[in-house]
Amino acid sequence: MPDIPIADALLSALLNRDEAALSTIETHRAAECASIRTVVCTDNPGAVDLDLGLSVFSNDYVTSFFEGPRAFFLSAGTSVQAHLTGGRSNVLIDFSLSFDSNFAEKIRAVIAGENIQKADRDRVIELLMLKARNRRVQFDVVPFLIENVRLARDDPSNKRPLNTLIAFRMLDHVDWDAFRDAPDRLAFDVPSQDLKVMLRPEAENYLVELHASKLITHQEAKSAGTQALLLRFARLWHEERKKDKKRILRELLRFSIHKLGAIQLTEIRLIWSGMTSNQGSPFFGPIIGRSHEMLKEIRGMAWDMTLLRVMEQIATVSQVGSFFIPYFVSLDRRWRHLLRLNPVRLMLIDDARQHVLFARADELEFQRALEECTQAELQSEMTPEKIEIRRRSAQAIDLDTMQQLVVDEERHWL
Numbered sequence: 001m002p003d004i005p006i007a008d009a010l011l012s013a014l015l016n017r018d019e020a021a022l023s024t025i026e027t028h029r030a031a032e033c034a035s036i037r038t039v040v041c042t043d044n045p046g047a048v049d050l051d052l053g054l055s056v057f058s059n060d061y062v063t064s065f066f067e068g069p070r071a072f073f074l075s076a077g078t079s080v081q082a083h084l085t086g087g088r089s090n091v092l093i094d095f096s097l098s099f100d101s102n103f104a105e106k107i108r109a110v111i112a113g114e115n116i117q118k119a120d121r122d123r124v125i126e127l128l129m130l131k132a133r134n135r136r137v138q139f140d141v142v143p144f145l146i147e148n149v150r151l152a153r154d155d156p157s158n159k160r161p162l163n164t165l166i167a168f169r170m171l172d173h174v175d176w177d178a179f180r181d182a183p184d185r186l187a188f189d190v191p192s193q194d195l196k197v198m199l200r201p202e203a204e205n206y207l208v209e210l211h212a213s214k215l216i217t218h219q220e221a222k223s224a225g226t227q228a229l230l231l232r233f234a235r236l237w238h239e240e241r242k243k244d245k246k247r248i249l250r251e252l253l254r255f256s257i258h259k260l261g262a263i264q265l266t267e268i269r270l271i272w273s274g275m276t277s278n279q280g281s282p283f284f285g286p287i288i289g290r291s292h293e294m295l296k297e298i299r300g301m302a303w304d305m306t307l308l309r310v311m312e313q314i315a316t317v318s319q320v321g322s323f324f325i326p327y328f329v330s331l332d333r334r335w336r337h338l339l340r341l342n343p344v345r346l347m348l349i350d351d352a353r354q355h356v357l358f359a360r361a362d363e364l365e366f367q368r369a370l371e372e373c374t375q376a377e378l379q380s381e382m383t384p385e386k387i388e389i390r391r392r393s394a395q396a397i398d399l400d401t402m403q404q405l406v407v408d409e410e411r412h413w414l
Contacts, residue, residue, distance in 0.1 A: 067343035
C-alpha cells in the first residue's frame with residue numbers, strides 16, 4: 001500500500017467502493033491526503049450546480065469537462081470548514097470557456113463585422129450572450145492559439161493567430177449592457193479601428209513569447225505521439241475482418257510503452273469508448289470507415305485530443321486551494337459527441353506530487369479491461385518504478401522522435 005501514490009490508492013478504493021481500503025488510508029495515510037483536491041460528480045441536490053447559473057448546458061456547442069449535473073468539491077480546506085460548521089463549507093470556483101480554432105475564427109469574424117452565414121453568426125451571438133448576462137464568464141485563448149501558432153510558424157504570412165487574439169482582447173472593451181439589449185452589434189469604449197491599433201503591440205509581443213515557449217513544441221510532440229497512436233489503431237483495426245477489441249487494446253498499450261515511451265491513457269480511453277460504445281462514435285468514422293482522406297483526418301483528430309489534454313491541465317489550476325471548471329466550445333459535432341461519451345466523473349489532484357487522475361464514464365469497466373490486458377506479458381511494465389519513469393518520459397517527450405513514428409506508421413498506408 002505505501003508504495004502506491006496516495007491519489008492512485010484513493011482512486012482505486014473509490015472506483016471499487018472498497019470500504020476496507022478507504023479505512024486503511026484513513027488510518028495509515030491521512031496526512032498524505034492533506035494535499036489532495038477532489039471533484040466528484042453527483043446528482044445530489046446539496047452539491048454545487050456545474051451550470052453555475054450560466055445556462056451553458058442548454059447551449060449545444062458548449063461541452064462541460066465534468067459530467068455533472070452537480071459536483072462535490074473536497075479538499076483539506078473544505079473538510080476543515082465542514083468540521084467547524086457541522087457539514088457545510090464554502091469553496092472557491094473559477095471557470096472558463098475554451099474554443100477550438102474554428103469557433104474562435106467565427107468569433108473573430110463577428111467582432112470584425114464580416115459577413116458570415118447567419119447560422120454561424122447566431123451561434124456566436126448566443127455564446128457572447130453568456131458573458132453579457134454574467135461578467136464572470138472568462139474566455140480562454142490558449143487552446144486555439146496552440147493550434148494556430150504552429151501554422152503561423154510554418155507560414156509567417158498567416159496572420160490568423162494575431163487577428164484572432166486581438167479580436168478576443170477587444171471583448172474586454174465591449175459595452176455588455178448595450179449588447180445584451182441589442183445583440184445585433186458590438187459597441188466598444190474606443191472606436192474599433194483605434195482599439196485594434198492600440199491592442200496590436202501587446203498581442204504581437206504575446207505571440208512572440210508563445211512562439212519561443214516550450215509549451216507549443218511540447219503540445220506538438222504530444223499531438224504527433226497521438227497521431228502515431230491513431231495510425232497504429234487504424235492499422236490494428238483493419239488487419240483482421242473479425243475485430244478482437246481486447247487484442248487491439250493490448251497492442252495499443254504495448255505500442256505506447258515501447259514506442260511512445262509513455263501510456264497515453266486519455267487517448268486510449270477515448271479509442272476504447274469508440275470501439276465499445278453501443279451508440280458508436282462518429283469521431284472515429286474516418287478510421288473505422290477507412291476514409292480516403294484518413295491520414296489527413298487523423299492529424300486533425302490528434303489535435304482535438306491534444307486540446308482535451310490542455311483542458312485536463314486547465315482543470316487542475318488552483319489559486320489558494322480553489323477549483324477550476326473548464327468548458328469547451330466547438331463546431332465539430334463528432335468531437336462534441338465523443339467528449340459527451342467520456343465526461344469526467346471523478347478528478348483527484350495531488351498538489352504535493354503534481355499528479356492528477358481522472359475517472360470517466362464507465363471507468364471501472366475500462367480499468368478491468370486494462371488489468372486483463374496487462375496481466376500477462378505487460379505485467380512487468382506496471383511496477384511503480386517503471387510507471388514513474390514513463391511519467392517523467394511523458395514530460396520530456398521529443399518532437400522529432402514522435403514525428404518519425406508518424407512517418408513510420410503512415411508508410412504502412414502509402
